[in-house]
Amino acid sequence: MILGALLIGASIIAQAFLTVEIVNNVFVDKIAFEENVPLLISLLLVLMLRPFLSYLMGRAGVKMAATVKQRIRKALLDKFSREALLTSHQGQSGQKVSVLLDAVDEIDAYYSKYIPQVFKTAVIPIFILIAVSTQHLETGLIMMVTAPFIPIFYIIIGIRTQKKSEEKLEQMTVFSGRFLDTIQGLTTLNLFRQSKKYRNIIKESSLNYRDATIEVLKVAFVSSLMLELISMLSIGIIALEIGLRLIVFNSMSFATAFFLLILAPEFYLSLKELGSAFHTGRGSMSAMKKVSEELGRESEEVTWGDRFIENRKTPPKIALKDVSYQYKDSGFSLSSLNITIEPYRQVAVIGRSGSGKSTFLHMIAGLLPPQQGEITIDDHPMTSLNEGSWFSQVSYISQHPYIFTGTIAENIRIGSKNASQSEIEDAAVKAGISAFVATLEQGYETIIGESGRGLSGGEKQRLALARAFLKKPNVILFDEPTTGLDLYTEKVLQSAMNSLSQNATMITVAHRLHTIRKADHIIVLDQGKVMAEGTDKALYESSELYREMVNVQTEEVTL
Template identity: 35%
Template sequence: IVLLRALVYWWGEILAHRGAAKVKEYLRQNLLNHLFALGPVYGRREDTGRLISTLVEGVEALEDYFSRYLPSVALAAIIPLGILAVVFPRDLLSGIIFVATAPLIPLFMVLIGNLADAWAKKQWHILGRMNAHFLDVLEGLATLKLLRRTLAQGKIIARLSQEWAKATMGVLRIAFLSAFFLEFFMTVSTAIVAVALGLRLVAGTIPFEKAFFILLLAPEFYAPLRNLGTQYHAGISGAKAAESIFALLDTPVPRRQGGQRMAEGHIPDGGIAFQEVSFSYTGAQPALDRVSFTLRPGERVALVGPSGAGKSTLLQLVLGFLEPQAGRILVGEVPLADFHLASWRKQVALVPQAPYLFNGTVRENIALGRPEASLAEVQQAAAAAEIHEFILSLPQVYDTVIGKGGRSLSAGQAQRVAIARALLLDTPLVLLDEATAGLDPENEMLIQTALGRLLAGKTAIMVAHRLSTLELADRILVLEQGKIVESGTHQELLAQKGVYYRLRQAYRGVA
């Protein structure tokens, strides 16, 4: 019996840990794939710290759930049933005692379940808040130092840490308490079997060999049930983590995935057409309200308007991160929703206002969309983006690691790296989102030169306010409260003395 138990537990441990590792790998991959499908709009809306808790601590919390709790459940079902199958044919009374005393342990687990569940839920909630606050403090460290708020933030983190420690101790207290009572119930149950067998042995109603055999089986019968109770807190913690994981996996993707592939290298005849497109964020006024316009192949259109007019939303719709709630977007004669997203995005390059650079080399960041590009191609794109000379001054030239977010680069240098990235992609459609905002005159001049090269022969949509960028546009669309209120060239719109004229006057006054 001892040897069989050792073999069962040994194989169980190996299989459980292998299974847990596979499940964690599968979940992480699925979570990342689902986050990619949800897109950056979801990432901006959700608390990054809580997402990190789900992706890291949440998945890790399932280790004990799959490697310890679930095997305990299986063993608690299999081993007692197997022992009952052996005991009942040999001694009916002992089998009845086993069946009568076995529910004591599961009953106790049910009684403490609600209390354990409440503490585990509280612990997981505080952990998410603490992670989110740590991330906020790290990202806003300079602001906190400047405003002399580091001490206050330190107190908040200390308070959250104390709350988390208190919740953790609450979970552990329940675990220790349950372990004590489970050991007590197992001892009492085994004692009941032993006393019953002893009395019957004295009375001569059961042979010694049979009584001794059943007495040896008694601890083996209760041990899996006790072990299940011991691992019950791991099951509760894993269940709480699983709730957040599956809540993320159940979040609906904002747009459906079409299956049609798009021919690379050009925008189809007919261009890109917005037909009565509307979109609203939850609980907000329409970001776009029945917007209609056509972007012809090779045409460059600028979007101008006050903050909140819908310019960035329009770009998100073109990129496929959002889907129109009314109306449709056509590429050629085909609805954008019918195209496979990866196929469509191969045709698009985006230069945002604040480009994100990853913790890698300059070359890796420029070649992010084309990792197979040669060094000569990367250098050619960098030269066209007016960043090559600066890169040559770096310690390891193109192999220099620039750090997370490009922290070793200025805003203008990071912007030119992003333009080099877009130049290397060489897509037929280019999107610019305030690509020159907040730059000094020298950097703006360099970037305008680079943008001129990037846009040569391309179809483009540009969100811009600077006159130097607007001069690159063939047509300007003026948005206000989600609607196109004016359309024309720079000079035509100035002559109308409408919304565009007022925006230009206000911008000149600020400048």
């Protein structure tokens, strides 16, 4: 960019010199047109060179901006993906999307416009000042005296611009967060007759964002007006001084006067363009501050290593050694868990609500890092494993599996990108969803709405099971997958789950105890501690808590 700025500065001087030389030759010295042809050709080449150089500098700025935005977005995505499950659920999704998209886009102008203009303004005015001073020192002094007023003014305005831009960005983030939350919960709002209230909230956020944007534009318009006024007054002073010397005092030649008058606007134009770019750059700094705050925000992250799981055909041995985890807000904690899960075992985890069942599953899945102790996979710490290597072994099916906007086939294929259509259909048959797909006009190419809109709870679960059948994992984690389903759908899902677990280790968090009483090993949690372990028969005889839970559910079924 420095070289480009130097060449543009030289081209401006050359353009002014050639223009003056041609005009002076034709109108003052009355030289024949043919003798000026080489000068005209040179002027034409310079006129073509200058915009070409400006284009190259602009293109370099755009490339730099694109590279920076790509790196920032990658850093944000890496941070979001490294965050533990609880941290990732904090804050509004809309605000995170706003930072990732809108705030990063706001940074563009700083690199694509402001930095290239800084290089130009650092070089071009100096070139022009030297050229002017060599021809007429007094005009050069006038330029040196008047030039500082432009940067002083836009620095003062720029401070206010940044403040207004920060307010605008904050209002945009608030608006994005509220709008996305409202859209996602629209059905609930209608049911509770709160849609009108939230419509007014969105309206208020929208108007606040509009007002913040108008304030930024007001500052921009005032800034442009004042920059134009200062540059026009400065050029006017120079023109007056040159006119007096040329006409009244007759102490300056026409060629010199014309040369100075051509370069004076170029001198102030460069400073003025920096002022406009500075205004844009200050707005970008507000966005950068927002992004920096997000990147600098402390968060709980899951640590991974570079070890790959060697035996991918056999489920690994999973061990929790003195594992503890405590929630900061509620104070609830899992304490000193010592559990070993052998390959191919069907393990069930039960307990009252809030006993730590889902937290236990999240830690095994690698979504939450233990705060004390360690989890080992085939005697290797989980923190030493490669993230992709571990997740390729695991399928996690929760109560509410997330279904993406797309076709049914795309949703099933999400964990196995190279799967063929026949493999997808086979997985759907095993998961018990093929009969439902067959009733659809477009079959596996049917588009599903965001979050699985259009599918029932059971259909979502079966779709998630189809993903697992296609992936063929070695470790399958179920987090109360049959909760809220009717008995028929539960039976279908239970059959599919049993089929899926034949070649894998299955760990199930269950609420309905009759679904897990045939498990090889049952773990009873209460208040974050392991109260008992064993088979259904052994626990029913030895654990009062387990016996109580079974009897309560038996009575509910009887009633």
